[in-house]
Amino acid sequence: xxxxxxxxxxxxxxxxxxxxxxxxxxxxxxxxxxxxxxxxxxxxxxxxxxxxxxxxxxxxxxxxxxxxxxxxxxxxxxx
Amino acid sequence: xxxxxxxxxxxxxxxxxxxxxxxxxxxxxxxxxxxxxxxxxxxxxxxxxxxxxxxxxxxxxxxxxxxxxxxxxxxxxxxxxxxxxxxxxxxxxxxxxxxxxxxxxxxxxxxxxxxxxxxxxxxxxxxxxxxxxxxxxxxxxxxxxxxxxxxxxxxxxxxxxxxxxxxxxxxxxxxxxxxxxxxxxxxxxxxxxxxxxxxxxxxxxxxxxxxxxxxxxxxxxxxxxxxxxxxxxxxxxxxxxxxxxxxx
Numbered sequence: 146x147x148x149x150x151x152x153x154x155x156x157x158x159x160x161x162x163x164x165x166x167x168x169x170x171x172x173x174x175x176x177x178x179x180x181x182x183x184x185x186x187x188x189x190x191x192x193x194x195x196x197x198x199x200x201x202x203x204x205x206x207x208x209x210x211x212x213x214x215x216x217x218x219x220x221x222x223x224x
Numbered sequence: 225x226x227x228x229x230x231x232x233x234x235x236x237x238x239x240x241x242x243x244x245x246x247x248x249x250x251x252x253x254x255x256x257x258x259x260x261x262x263x264x265x266x267x268x269x270x271x272x273x274x275x276x277x278x279x280x281x282x283x284x285x286x287x288x289x290x291x292x293x294x295x296x297x298x299x300x301x302x303x304x305x306x307x308x309x310x311x312x313x314x315x316x317x318x319x320x321x322x323x324x325x326x327x328x329x330x331x332x333x334x335x336x337x338x339x340x341x342x343x344x345x346x347x348x349x350x351x352x353x354x355x356x357x358x359x360x361x362x363x364x365x366x367x368x369x370x371x372x373x374x375x376x377x378x379x380x381x382x383x384x385x386x387x388x389x390x391x392x393x394x395x396x397x398x399x400x401x402x403x404x405x406x407x408x409x410x411x412x413x414x415x416x417x418x419x420x421x422x423x424x425x426x427x428x429x430x431x432x433x434x435x436x437x438x439x440x441x442x443x444x445x446x447x448x449x450x451x452x453x454x455x456x457x458x459x460x461x462x463x464x465x466x467x468x469x470x471x472x
Contacts, residue, residue: 154254154260155259155260156259156261156325157260159321159324159325160263160264163264163268163321164264164267166314166317166318167267167314174310178432181435185439185442188442192442192445195449195453196449199449199453
């Protein structure tokens with residue numbers, strides 16, 4: 146242990162700190178990118194659900210027509 | 225497609241940059257003048273060169289935007305400047321650590337190299353607020369491009385001015401006039417680190433471009449779906465952002 150400590154050059158702490166700063170910046174950037182990617186994934190999920198709903202709705206329209214049309218002929222808005 | 229070749233590029237970045245740092249740690253000799261702290265230069269100097277190169281690249285893309293008005297050049301310019309500011313932050317911190325080890329201070333205000341880099345960095349820190357302050361996307365892109373061209377031209381001029389300035393105490397890594405030339409054992413890891421840092425910049429730039437374009441395409445799809453569903457509000461303006469509005 147003493148031999149190891151004796152072999153560590155002067156100012157090695159500064160060198161380690163500098164490389165750690167670089168690594169830390171890289172990790173922070175990649176973490177932010179990963180976080181934003183999860184946001185994209187969530188939005189893709191939302192869009193997929195919307196497309197699925199849009200694909201289902203024409204089939205439902207026929208069945209819904211009778212239910213959503215009142216005697217005056219005005220069709221209700223369905224979300 | 226910016227995502228193409230992203231995987232080999234990432235691998236090459238890890239191999240080259242990792243190799244350069246290993247060589248710098250184990251084979252590069254310890255500098256007789258600066259001692260062990262000189263090894264900071266293998267990360268600090270390539271980062272500074274690539275950051276300044278990124279600012280110039282942002283300026284070139286801004287010129288292309290002004291000539292063509294193609295939004296993709298604005299996005300490229302924005303992303304390059306964004307990445308360079310991050311690298312610039314790394315340069316200032318690692319440079320401060322080196323200055324503390326070598327000179328005993330975190331920052332030397334009389335040193336032209338340090339102050340000029342700080343000025344360039346602070347100048348580019350105003351790029352994002354400038355963009356955000358302009359609501360109209362077309363005007364935002366145009367003003368930001370003018371800024372990027374002007375600041376991009378300032379970078380090499382600033383570099384030359386600092387080189388011509390006398391006296392300076394900041395070591396010169398890449399020239400021979402002040403005894404700062406590198407021996408071969410140091411040159412190999414240094415140039416390898418420079419290549420690795422350039423690869424890292426390109427990889428992260430492509431990653432950022434891919435992300436921004438994917439987000440823009442998603443926004444476009446959302447708008448088309450909303451319009452198809454009869455939601456007329458979907459055609460309204462996009463939320464205010466400093467980033468270029470890319471809608472596919």
